[in-house]
Amino acid sequence: MFANNKMRENSGRLIKIYRERMHQGSKDKRFSCNEFILATKDHPFYEIVEGEPVCSRATLNRLERGQIIKDDELYVFFIEKLGFKVDDFPGVMSQVDLISDELFEAVELYDIKKIKEIDHKIEILFTRAKHYFYYGDIYEIFKIIIQYYLFAEYPNSATAERMFYTSFLLSSKIDEILKNILFDYFFFREMNMSYSEKISEQLIDYKNGSQISTVYIVFWLIYKERLLDALRYTEQGIVYFTKLNSIYYLGILYYTKALALHTGNKDNVKNYFDKSIEYLSKCGGRLAEKKLKENYFNVGYHYYFDKDYLLAKEYFEKFLSYKPKFTAHILHILECFEELNLPIDTALFRQIHLEDPNDNSTCKIFYEYFSMKINNAPAKDLQNYIMTDIHRLLINQYRSESILSYFKSELSKLVKITKKYKDIDSFNDFTSHKIA
Numbered sequence: 001m002f003a004n005n006k007m008r009e010n011s012g013r014l015i016k017i018y019r020e021r022m023h024q025g026s027k028d029k030r031f032s033c034n035e036f037i038l039a040t041k042d043h044p045f046y047e048i049v050e051g052e053p054v055c056s057r058a059t060l061n062r063l064e065r066g067q068i069i070k071d072d073e074l075y076v077f078f079i080e081k082l083g084f085k086v087d088d089f090p091g092v093m094s095q096v097d098l099i100s101d102e103l104f105e106a107v108e109l110y111d112i113k114k115i116k117e118i119d120h121k122i123e124i125l126f127t128r129a130k131h132y133f134y135y136g137d138i139y140e141i142f143k144i145i146i147q148y149y150l151f152a153e154y155p156n157s158a159t160a161e162r163m164f165y166t167s168f169l170l171s172s173k174i175d176e177i178l179k180n181i182l183f184d185y186f187f188f189r190e191m192n193m194s195y196s197e198k199i200s201e202q203l204i205d206y207k208n209g210s211q212i213s214t215v216y217i218v219f220w221l222i223y224k225e226r227l228l229d230a231l232r233y234t235e236q237g238i239v240y241f242t243k244l245n246s247i248y249y250l251g252i253l254y255y256t257k258a259l260a261l262h263t264g265n266k267d268n269v270k271n272y273f274d275k276s277i278e279y280l281s282k283c284g285g286r287l288a289e290k291k292l293k294e295n296y297f298n299v300g301y302h303y304y305f306d307k308d309y310l311l312a313k314e315y316f317e318k319f320l321s322y323k324p325k326f327t328a329h330i331l332h333i334l335e336c337f338e339e340l341n342l343p344i345d346t347a348l349f350r351q352i353h354l355e356d357p358n359d360n361s362t363c364k365i366f367y368e369y370f371s372m373k374i375n376n377a378p379a380k381d382l383q384n385y386i387m388t389d390i391h392r393l394l395i396n397q398y399r400s401e402s403i404l405s406y407f408k409s410e411l412s413k414l415v416k417i418t419k420k421y422k423d424i425d426s427f428n429d430f431t432s433h434k435i436a
Contacts, residue, residue, distance in 0.1 A: 002072060003093040009066040010169050011075055011134055016064030017165055018082050033057050036081065043081050045073070084133035095125050096138060097171065103142070104173040107149060108212055110248035112285045119146045138169055145177055152290040154185045164195065176206045176213060183216040187223075196220060211240035215249060218256040230260040248288050251279030255295055262302055270311075273299045293322045297329070304332055309339045320348055325355040328366040331406050334373060349374045365393050366403075379417040386411055387423050 002008050023031035030036065037053045037060050039045045045054040054077060063069045063078070076086050099121060106114035122142050129135035144163065147153040155163060160182055167175045167182075179199050186195040200220035203213035214237035221230035234257045241249040258272035277299070280292040300315030316333045324330070330352060337344050354367050369385055386407055394404060408427070415421050 002075075002088075003090075005068055007093065007134065008068050008072075008075065011079070012063040012069070013066045013168065014134065014137065014166065015075070015078050015082065017162070018084075019064075019078075021162070022082065030081075033060060036060065036078070043077060045077050079133045082133075084136075085131060087129075087132050089129040089132070089135060092125060092129050092135060099125070099142070100171045100174045103145065104177060104208070104210075104212075107145070107177055108210060109244060109246050110149070110283060110285065110288070112150065115146060115149050119150070122146070134169070137166055141167065141170055141174065141178055144181060145174070148181045148184075149287055150285070152287040154181070154189055157190070160185050160190075161195075164199070172206060173208050176203070176208055176210075179203060179206075180213055180216055183220075187216070187219060193223075196223075211237045212249070214240075215252045215256065218253070218260070222256065222259055227260045230256065234260060247279045248283045248285075248291075251276050251283065251288070251295075252291060254279065255298070258299075259302075273302075293319060293324070296322075297324075297333075300336070301329070301332060304336050307339075309336050312336050313340060313342075317348075320352075323351050326352050326363065326367045326370060328363065328400070328403055331366065331370060332402070334370065335406060335409070345374050345376055362393055362397055365389050379414050383411065383414040383418050383420060383423060386414070387427065391427060 002011070019031050019036060022028060034057070037055055037057060039048040039050055039052055039054050041050055044050070048054055055074060059069065059074075060078075063074065069075065079086050099118060103115070103118050105111075106118060122139070126135065126139040126142075130139040140159075141163065144155050144159070147155075154160065163178060164182055167178045170178075179202055183196060183199040183203065186192040186199065197220070200217060203217050206213055214233050218230045218233050218237070221227075221233065234253050237253045238250060238257070241247075241253065253276075254272045255276035258269045258276065261269050261272070273295075277292065277295055280288050280295060283289075283292075296315050296319035300312045300319060303309075303312035303315065313336055316336060320333070334344055334349065349370075352370070354364060369382070369390060372382055372385060390407055394407070408424075411424055411427055415424055
């Protein structure tokens with residue numbers, strides 16, 4: 001099944017990843033080092049007696065570190081013990097290298113048509129191979145990239161975490177693209193700063209002659225409040241993608257430029273925010289549309305944060321025109337409209353619903369409050385809900401300073417009506433030390 005020694009090295013490392021996951025996930029002793037090397041009735045090895053080792057633990061350790069073992073049948077034995085099918089597909093790996101280069105260029109240019117063509121090539125190339133060890137992992141990496149750039153879809157949590165460790169299977173270029181997607185997932189979707197930091201450090205080290213990772217490096221630098229470094233990287237990226245005429249990345253980089261400037265000189269911030277929106281509006285494709293929608297909200301939020309509610313409303317309304325599903329941060333849009341003395345019991349807000357009506361997550365608890373607000377629930381009911389369900393959620397699960405501030409503000413307004421002022425002290429005492 002091995003096209004070359006590199007494939008042997010990678011297979012050994014991949015065996016280690018899967019074996020350890022199966023052992024840790026299920027505590028199944030079959031995947032401990034001591035039992036993994038034993039021949040069994042279901043997995044015989046030459047003439048070795050059932051229950052006897054097929055090699056030493058030292059040999060397994062060398063194999064799992066990527067050192068080449070002369071007997072290919074040993075790899076096959078371990079792979080089949082993990083439950084995978086093994087076969088050889090001549091010519092696939094040489095085509096993978098060519099497709100990798102094509103895909104990197106298409107992603108750099110955000111060329112949707114080209115990415116679709118490459119997706120078709122991948123499906124044909126992996127028609128049978130995608131069901132087998134090693135080839136299946138490569139196919140999965142390609143498809144994660146395709147799904148992201150064509151459909152703005154993330155891998156699920158378990159896959160994303162596994163991909164962080166298996167991306168070495170392909171070239172540095174594909175590894176870099178995949179790590180971009182994983183950063184997007186862990187930083188924006190999961191808010192997992194541990195993985196985000198690890199990935200950001202790797203993104204800085206790639207030497208593929210491109211600025212493709214600049215977008216995500218800059219977001220991390222802004223998060224770490226290294227604003228001058230963020231501006232330097234942003235300018236480098238803008239120069240690079242201007243030469244390429246890749247307006248998707250320019251759209252994001254002008255947003256990050258405005259973001260980095262937002263805490264300092266704000267004279268040109270609106271210009272850069274609007275330039276970002278202008279570029280993303282011209283791109284086409286679901287990913288650009290998703291980023292455009294996010295930009296409308298994020299730009300609105302920055303003006304909301306500055307208490308420039310009229311300007312915030314302008315961007316929030318464009319965001320709401322996409323008929324978004326409810327998230328907790330839509331509560332900020334609600335407050336913006338209230339600050340402007342605008343009605344909130346309108347069709348604009350009534351169109352917003354949970355993505356899954358049966359969802360019992362934290363989102364549903366915030367949605368219930370949102371629903372009470374737009375249906376003009378009495379102040380005493382709103383205050384009671386904050387002091388019970390919302391209070392409990394903020395103490396035990398949800399960690400967001402902006403949402404905490406929102407409910408503190410809400411409570412301050414409500415007690416002026418209900419006269420139950422002691423709830424403010426109770427709310428603050430319980431939540432202040434709980435929110436990171």
